[in-house]
Amino acid sequence: xxxxxxxxxxxxxxxxxxxxxxIVAILGVVAIHVFGLILGRPDLRGTDTWNFAVILAIGSxxxxxxxxxVSGALLLAPKAxxxxxxxxxxxxxxRLLPAVVVWHLVYLVVVRDWILRADLVPGTVAVNFIDGKVxxxxxxxxxxxxxxxxxxxxxxxxxxxxxxxAQVTAVVACLWGAALLVLPLVATQLGFPRTRxxxxxxxxxxxxxxxxxxxxxxxxxxxxxxxxxxxxxxxxLVALDIWLFNVxxxxxxxxxxxxxxxxxxxxxxxxxxxxxxxxxxxxxxRPKERVLKVIGALGSATFGVFLVHLLLVAVVRRWWPDLYAxxxxxxxxxxxxxxVAASFAISVAAARVPWLRRIF
Numbered sequence: 001x002x003x004x005x006x007x008x009x010x011x012x013x014x015x016x017x018x019x020x021x022x023i024v025a026i027l028g029v030v031a032i033h034v035f036g037l038i039l040g041r042p043d044l045r046g047t048d049t050w051n052f053a054v055i056l057a058i059g060s061x062x063x064x065x066x067x068x069x070v071s072g073a074l075l076l077a078p079k080a081x082x083x084x085x086x087x088x089x090x091x092x093x094x095r096l097l098p099a100v101v102v103w104h105l106v107y108l109v110v111v112r113d114w115i116l117r118a119d120l121v122p123g124t125v126a127v128n129f130i131d132g133k134v135x136x137x138x139x140x141x142x143x144x145x146x147x148x149x150x151x152x153x154x155x156x157x158x159x160x161x162x163x164x165x166a167q168v169t170a171v172v173a174c175l176w177g178a179a180l181l182v183l184p185l186v187a188t189q190l191g192f193p194r195t196r197x198x199x200x201x202x203x204x205x206x207x208x209x210x211x212x213x214x215x216x217x218x219x220x221x222x223x224x225x226x227x228x229x230x231x232x233x234x235x236x237l238v239a240l241d242i243w244l245f246n247v248x249x250x251x252x253x254x255x256x257x258x259x260x261x262x263x264x265x266x267x268x269x270x271x272x273x274x275x276x277x278x279x280x281x282x283x284x285x286r287p288k289e290r291v292l293k294v295i296g297a298l299g300s301a302t303f304g305v306f307l308v309h310l311l312l313v314a315v316v317r318r319w320w321p322d323l324y325a326x327x328x329x330x331x332x333x334x335x336x337x338x339x340v341a342a343s344f345a346i347s348v349a350a351a352r353v354p355w356l357r358r359i360f
Contacts (some may be wrong), residue, residue, distance in 0.1 A: 016292050017220065017282035018070050019299025021275065024072075026302040027340065028063025030309050031056050033136065034336045038327045051246070052329045058245045059238050063310050064140065066263045067273030068207050069214030071144060076155045076215035085152035092148045100141050102359045103307050107135035111314045132200030136310055139203060146204025154212060166216035174209030177263040181206060185256045206263040213272055220283035227280035230273040237270035299347060304347025304360035305340075312339050 038044060038053035074080065081088050108125065112118040112135065128134045132142035158166050184194035198205075221227075244251075245260045258266055287295070316335060317324040323335055350356040 002276050009033045011313050014296065015073075016287070016295055016299075018073065019278045019295045021066055021070050021278050022299045022302040023295070024274075025063040025066040026279070028060035028066075029137070029306060030336060030343070031060040032237060033310060033313060034339060035332055036331065037324070041327055043278050044327060048328050049329060053079060053327075053332070054242055054246050058242050058260060058301045061241055061260065061262060061267045062234070062238065062271040062274055065207075065210045065268060066275060067140070068143075068147070068210040069271065069275050071147065072211035072214030073218040074214075075151045076212065078155070078159055080160075081152055088152055089148065096141065096145060096148070099303075099307065099359045100145065103141070104129075104134050106140060106261055106311065109238060111135060111311055115314045130199055132198070137306065139200075140306070142200040143204045143207055146201060147207065150204070150208070151211075154208070158212070158215065163216065163219075166212060170209050170213035170216040172209070172279055173212055174263075174268050175204035177209050178265050178268065181259060181261055181263055182257060185259060189252065189256050191288075210263070210268060210271065214275065217272065217276060218279075220279040220325070222280070224280075227277045227284075230276040230280070234270050234273035237266045237273065240266045241270065252338055259322040297354070298344065301344055301347035301351065301360075304350055307344040307360065309343040312342055315327075 036050060036057040039057060041050075044050045044053075075092075108120070113120055125134075132139045158169065181196065183187045184196040187194040240258075241260055241264075244255055244258055245267070248255060258264055261267065313324075313335075316338070323331060326332070347360055350360040
């Protein structure tokens, strides 16, 4: 049911469009980690299987920025800081720190040691913690923790201005984040190799622009055609990312200035465009209450899906190696469907158990 010009009702207190964004974003995260397995096979480059994986994996790079934007929309809102920075940080610490501790242990001991039987050299493990890279996607927990810490300062700055202040801040910070990514690459191309190294306590910095952007453009438009041009822009920028990845090693300087990365300009632009398109389309709809409950439950489960899906991939890798190693699109689609369905089932079930809810 679409929203007519005469049917204008105040938006619900709960933003179900954020749930939709979380759901599509987590589907993208799983796509990167499943279909990206094919991209670890350079012998397949140029084949239909390779192109299939590039479209689904690289074409989902906007998913991480979307999660950061939704977090910014919620955590930079004035009401989130009404009780002061101490209360804000304490609530976030209670929510996130148990998950950080437990899931780092799960992926270090259960996945790397027991399932994958990796050789856990103490020095290497220590450096993994310093870099925030104990396992593939756990860096995101450190990224969000860093943004939590600076959120009260950013929120106070934004509160004293209007929407334009937030939007200008978002644009400048996004450009700054992209520059942090690009400048070492430019220096390397000029013959002065540079390595860009993030640690667990600094990797949040390039994402500040996206964090602010989620708040700056949080208001949906139920009328007009912004959703249309935003959707078209998103398609074009995602296509550009796919092309930039697939065209390597040609167009060196173009790929240096527009690298395929979560904070590169094409990916950031695509994420913002998808964000606008989704919130505008959702603003035109009035789903039934039971539909909203399902969307809300799935949206709430996405954090758990993020935490558990790579554990399930590791289980398949150990006990069903043929399915894991098979690069055929049909096999990867089956693996993707299995991981998505099982991850959501586990996360939804865990939310009903009080002590498990704290780490999901």
